[in-house]
Amino acid sequence: MLTKTQIARIQGRFRIPVDAFCPGHYWIISIDRESLIPTDQELAQLSSYREFVVLKTYRETYGRQILKMPLPFVPGHNTAIFRKGAPLNPEDNGWFLRKSTWREGPLYIPNVAGKDYCVHTLVEIIDRYEDIIPEKWERWKLDHPKIFPK
Numbered sequence: 001m002l003t004k005t006q007i008a009r010i011q012g013r014f015r016i017p018v019d020a021f022c023p024g025h026y027w028i029i030s031i032d033r034e035s036l037i038p039t040d041q042e043l044a045q046l047s048s049y050r051e052f053v054v055l056k057t058y059r060e061t062y063g064r065q066i067l068k069m070p071l072p073f074v075p076g077h078n079t080a081i082f083r084k085g086a087p088l089n090p091e092d093n094g095w096f097l098r099k100s101t102w103r104e105g106p107l108y109i110p111n112v113a114g115k116d117y118c119v120h121t122l123v124e125i126i127d128r129y130e131d132i133i134p135e136k137w138e139r140w141k142l143d144h145p146k147i148f149p150k
Helices: 006-012 040-055 060-068 122-129 133-143
Strands: 029-032 080-084 095-101
Touching: 029 040, 040 060, 040 080, 040 122, 040 133, 080 122, 095 122, 122 133
Parallel strands: 029 080
Antiparallel strands: 080 095
């Protein structure tokens, strides 16, 4: 579980909301407050992913307005909630993702109860989610090599 000091740092320096696994606000992205502490590199990747999501989802002018917010949100947005560390298994420090509208199936992907479960890095879990049109996400990563090194 993240401490108040860690939450303040994440929200202040990286502008990433820390909320519940089912947040009460329409953040672009958020981190589950039950998460393990992400590294600065992972937090930079989440910040960059937030920008990617906004610019691919909303018109450029509106997207730039959203990105200027201290903790970006849009009413009705389907928040991507990230969690580092498996529920009930403190030794698993992999990354997990869920969307705020999910009501059925596993709480997070990957499903730790699944027979093919394996630990994912943050970038691997985003890659897995962005697989419908992966070219845009792959191009984004290539255009940001300091944040997404090979």
